[in-house]
Amino acid sequence: xxxxxxxxxxxxxxxxxxxxxxxxxxxxxxxxxxxxxxxxxxxxxxxxxxxxxxxxxxxxxxxxxxxxxxxxxxxxxxxxxxxxxxxxxxxxxxxxxxxxxxx
Numbered sequence: 001x002x003x004x005x006x007x008x009x010x011x012x013x014x015x016x017x018x019x020x021x022x023x024x025x026x027x028x029x030x031x032x033x034x035x036x037x038x039x040x041x042x043x044x045x046x047x048x049x050x051x052x053x054x055x056x057x058x059x060x061x062x063x064x065x066x067x068x069x070x071x072x073x074x075x076x077x078x079x080x081x082x083x084x085x086x087x088x089x090x091x092x093x094x095x096x097x098x099x100x101x102x103x
Contacts, residue, residue: 007047008067010040016087027088029075045079048072055095061102066090 001009014035016028032041052063052073065072071090076082 003047004051007044007051007065010044010047011065011067011070011072011087014044014085019086025088026092027086029084029086032083032085041085042080042082045074045076045082045085048074048085049079054098056098056102057093057095061098 014030016030019025019027019029030041032038032045035041048065049063052065054061055064056062057064062073069090070087071092072085072087074082075084075086
């Protein structure tokens with residue numbers, strides 16, 4: 001199994017909860033402490049950053065990984081410190097151009 005196959009398997013098999021406190025931005029999240037293997041969660045966060053595409057949606061550019069109609073991103077600048085991994089349907093929002101200050 002290569003890295004992308006492993007990433008896809010991890011993302012598909014994770015348990016997600018709906019982020020009900022953010023109804024204006026419907027998305028789901030998974031918490032690293034709830035995974036059977038915390039190291040596997042951290043590996044997955046690194047892989048999202050490694051294979052994701054840089055896009056701008058809210059306050060700053062992030063790496064987003066797309067599979068099965070979902071967009072995934074981590075909630076940390078450093079994957080080693082990540083506690084939450086998010087996903088939303090890719091049709092929810094469209095990326096904006098990355099502002100010059102981030103290039």
